[in-house]
Amino acid sequence: MNQLGNGLYMASHHEDALSVMEAELSMVRRLGASELNIVATQSNIANTYDALGRFEEALSMRQDTYSGWLKLKGDAHEQTLREATSCAITLSKLQRYAEAKALLLKTIPVARRVLGDSHDFMLRMRLVYAQSLYKDDGATLDDLHEAVMRLEDTDRTARRVFGGAHPLTLMTESTLRDARAVLAARAGDDVSAVGEALRKAEV
Secondary structure: OHHHHHHHHHOOOHHHHHHHHHHHHHHHHHOOOOHHHHHHHHHHHHHHHHHOOOHHHHHHHHHHHHHHHHHHHOOOOHHHHHHHHHHHHHHHHOOOHHHHHHHHHHHHHHHHHHHOOOOHHHHHHHHHHHHHHHOOOOOOHHHHHHHHHHHHHHHHHHHHHHOOOOHHHHHHHHHHHHHHHHHHHHHOOOHHHHHHHHHHHHO
């Protein structure tokens, strides 16, 4: 059942994949499967909700999954850190930026210690944190400067480690460009330009 659900997901048949995965979750719970199997299934369901644009449901499932990994493996396990970042990404999609920033501020120092500054997932965490800074309507000028500085540092590291053509480097470059546009508009006190820059950043 797990293979069928994952296969449907990979083929972008997300509604069908969700039905299979939900049935699998019900089954593993009924059979008393290990907590590890349950949280892995929950993670797959959260990814599918995300793909369907059902972000509130995705967030609820991700929070359960994150709590599960915390209980099973602690805050320094790589999978726990991955789930925390997934939660932050979904929070950002829901424009709940303050919650995303708070979660990442708690997990980034742990990830730095466990994974190191050059790990691809560490770079993704830093990228999401910077996005949460500059996309927030309540961001101050200091927040925008911080976002740009963090992204410049992340971009340099990504280029050094992965090269200029890597998808993560390209994503960081694009995000840095958006953050600079928002900062430039805010620095010039052009409210309409800030809104336009943010709209482009959402695309």
